[in-house]
Amino acid sequence: MSKSELTKLSLEILEKLSQASEVTRITYEGPAIAIYTKSPEVFLTDPTLISELATRFKKRLLLRSEPDVRIEPEIARDMIIGILKETGFKEAEIKIFFDSIRGEVHIYLPRYVKGDIIKQVTIEIAKKTKWIARFKTYHREVPQVFKDIYSALLFGGRDKISQRILSNIGDRIFRQALNPSKDIRITGLGGVEEVGRSAFLVETSESKILLDFGVKVNANKRSDFAPRIDALDLILNDLDAVILSHAHLDHSGLIPLLYKYGYRGPVYMTEPTLPLAVLLQEDFIDITRKSGLSTLYSEHDIKEMIRHVITLKYNQVTDVAPDIKLTFSNAGHILGSAMVHLHIVEGVYNILYTGDFKFGQTRLLDAANANFTRVETLIMESTYGGRNDILRNRKEEEMLFCKEVKKVLERKGKVLIPTPAVGRAQEMLTVLYNYIKKEEREEYKIPEVNVYIDGMIEDANKVHIVYLDYLNIRIKSLFRETDENPFNVDYIVPISKPSDRDEAINDPDPAIILSTSGMLQGGPVIEYLKNLAHDPRNAIIFVSYQAENTLGRRIVEGEKSIDLIDEDGRITTVNINMEVLKFDGFTGHSDRRQLLGFVSRLKHLLKQVYIVHGEVSKIRNLSGTITQFFELPAAPLKMLDTVYLR
Numbered sequence: 001m002s003k004s005e006l007t008k009l010s011l012e013i014l015e016k017l018s019q020a021s022e023v024t025r026i027t028y029e030g031p032a033i034a035i036y037t038k039s040p041e042v043f044l045t046d047p048t049l050i051s052e053l054a055t056r057f058k059k060r061l062l063l064r065s066e067p068d069v070r071i072e073p074e075i076a077r078d079m080i081i082g083i084l085k086e087t088g089f090k091e092a093e094i095k096i097f098f099d100s101i102r103g104e105v106h107i108y109l110p111r112y113v114k115g116d117i118i119k120q121v122t123i124e125i126a127k128k129t130k131w132i133a134r135f136k137t138y139h140r141e142v143p144q145v146f147k148d149i150y151s152a153l154l155f156g157g158r159d160k161i162s163q164r165i166l167s168n169i170g171d172r173i174f175r176q177a178l179n180p181s182k183d184i185r186i187t188g189l190g191g192v193e194e195v196g197r198s199a200f201l202v203e204t205s206e207s208k209i210l211l212d213f214g215v216k217v218n219a220n221k222r223s224d225f226a227p228r229i230d231a232l233d234l235i236l237n238d239l240d241a242v243i244l245s246h247a248h249l250d251h252s253g254l255i256p257l258l259y260k261y262g263y264r265g266p267v268y269m270t271e272p273t274l275p276l277a278v279l280l281q282e283d284f285i286d287i288t289r290k291s292g293l294s295t296l297y298s299e300h301d302i303k304e305m306i307r308h309v310i311t312l313k314y315n316q317v318t319d320v321a322p323d324i325k326l327t328f329s330n331a332g333h334i335l336g337s338a339m340v341h342l343h344i345v346e347g348v349y350n351i352l353y354t355g356d357f358k359f360g361q362t363r364l365l366d367a368a369n370a371n372f373t374r375v376e377t378l379i380m381e382s383t384y385g386g387r388n389d390i391l392r393n394r395k396e397e398e399m400l401f402c403k404e405v406k407k408v409l410e411r412k413g414k415v416l417i418p419t420p421a422v423g424r425a426q427e428m429l430t431v432l433y434n435y436i437k438k439e440e441r442e443e444y445k446i447p448e449v450n451v452y453i454d455g456m457i458e459d460a461n462k463v464h465i466v467y468l469d470y471l472n473i474r475i476k477s478l479f480r481e482t483d484e485n486p487f488n489v490d491y492i493v494p495i496s497k498p499s500d501r502d503e504a505i506n507d508p509d510p511a512i513i514l515s516t517s518g519m520l521q522g523g524p525v526i527e528y529l530k531n532l533a534h535d536p537r538n539a540i541i542f543v544s545y546q547a548e549n550t551l552g553r554r555i556v557e558g559e560k561s562i563d564l565i566d567e568d569g570r571i572t573t574v575n576i577n578m579e580v581l582k583f584d585g586f587t588g589h590s591d592r593r594q595l596l597g598f599v600s601r602l603k604h605l606l607k608q609v610y611i612v613h614g615e616v617s618k619i620r621n622l623s624g625t626i627t628q629f630f631e632l633p634a635a636p637l638k639m640l641d642t643v644y645l646r
């Protein structure tokens with residue numbers, strides 16, 4: 001929709017509304033349309049006003065209050081607490097955060113409140129403060145990462161500059177297209193013939209879109225750390241959008257760097273991806289500092305990113321450029337992970353980028369979506385795409401895992417499970433919960449021992465609880481129906497500071513320790529490894545992918561003596577006498593069978609497949625099989641190769 005169409009639409013909307021609605025203007029807000037009013041309470045009292053307009057004009061309409069009329073946040077906070085106290089909440093339980101870009105106040109309460117009460121309270125808050133309230137529930141406390149996000153969104157509270165960010169993005173999305181969208185092309189900038197630093201540039205003659213912008217933490221040289229955007233003749237502000245598939249650092253890690261170098265456009269992601277990505281980016285800076293290296297970007301750049309984030313729900317079709325529509329759908333990999341579907345309007349071309357995806361059920365998530373009506377080009381990951389990457393089914397894998405854990409605990413040993421903080425950690429806690437609390441068969445039942453969790457796992461757990469809607473139905477109802485759940489159970493002991501690690505290491509009883517990082521590239525897991533490796537009663541159990549050149553991979557491949565460098569530069573040699581085990585079946589990636597199954601589901605739609613995000617031999621092998629088996633052109637996408645899509 002062009003500017004002149006917006007003006008026409010504005011006039012029509014204004015005509016439909018009464019004077020009492022006090023609408024001041026209608027503008028773009030990113031890809032949606034915002035109706036600004038001095039009296040948001042009028043619309044909140046009668047929600048049909050907006051929904052009828054949205055249906056009539058087939059647009060996503062958002063209600064916003066005029067920044068001038070909003071009460072200062074500090075004063076509004078007291079007023080809101082006053083209103084909520086009347087519904088029975090104590091002051092200390094009510095957590096309030098302001099988003100001055102959207103004029104929203106997010107209120108976190110420790111208990112779920114009925115819809116009709118929420119409606120009344122929202123109207124009253126709007127009447128008195130002119131802020132529009134959104135309610136969320138929290139367990140125990142609101143995670144720190146949310147506080148960091150809100151502090152980036154607060155600005156001066158009533159600052160007009162803040163909401164200009166989103167209207168500028170809208171102006172750009174809905175600009176008059178100057179070029180026909182021909183010459184659709186993709187360039188691999190990272191995550192091609194490797195795992196790490198995923199980044200792909202999608203271009204038409206009208207627009208440019210970046211898919212993911214990750215970091216390769218296990219790079220041999222620092223120059224291989226980042227996607228090769230430097231090799232292109234690209235001005236960052238010529239990008240129409242950055243689209244993030246999921247929070248893991250190998251996809252999200254360097255997005256703040258784009259803002260550091262002046263990019264001021266939008267970055268699209270799902271709702272849970274924002275806090276998870278910020279959590280991992282903050283930790284990435286922290287770990288880099290601790291290892292004595294200079295950081296690539298600062299907290300300031302993360303804040304700039306947060307201000308430009310537009311969150312979308314699954315299956316919500318959104319304009320991101322004059323000729324491109326984006327739709328996210330469930331990727332089944334981690335909380336909020338998305339497959340990216342791009343519909344190029346003119347010429348009607350469709351690209352599906354899987355990101356990391358699991359075409360199979362896990363304890364936490366539903367299998368990745370495979371219902372698409374149009375996909376001509378598929379860009380697919382292949383982490384477990386090798387000839388031998390046929391994984392055991394989940395049930396079998398869980399039972400074998402439990403038997404091994406049980407054995408270690410029975411010989412009075414400790415089980416160390418290195419895991420990424422987001423995704424696999426929650427999956428493993430859920431597996432443990434089932435075999436500690438619910439299992440009845442003696443051979444699989446894991447004794448109830450302390451389960452220590454370290455390095456941001458607890459923070460990531462809390463984010464999962466805020467976004468239960470993104471988890472599968474079984475786990476959702478488990479969390480909603482009882483207080484005890486896989487993240488909140490007596491045996492879990494979160495380690496909150498380094499000095500507490502001794503408690504876990506010296507626990508006189510057998511215990512299980514889950515700690516980051518998953519590939520032993522730094523993080524607290526190193527401390528545990530140092531202290532537990534000498535004792536053959538202990539075991540280290542890998543449950544996630546171990547990339548080439550990582551310490552994890554070396555140990556899996558049988559190295560028995562490793563040198564570790566301390567924070568103060570001293571070298572310690574550690575002998576690995578502990579048992580080393582590896583279970584691939586818990587992966588959040590599709591195995592070879594699932595990858596081929598996914599291609600098979602889409603094959604009647606596809607014209608070609610590009611394979612990315614895997615080791616060279618696996619990518620070649622998988623491409624070969626797809627070409628042969630489905631008679632479908634499949635090839636690796638190569639570094640800095642540009643392929644034209646037809």
Ligand code: ZN
Binds near residue numbers: 246248333356
């Ligand atoms: Zn991932």
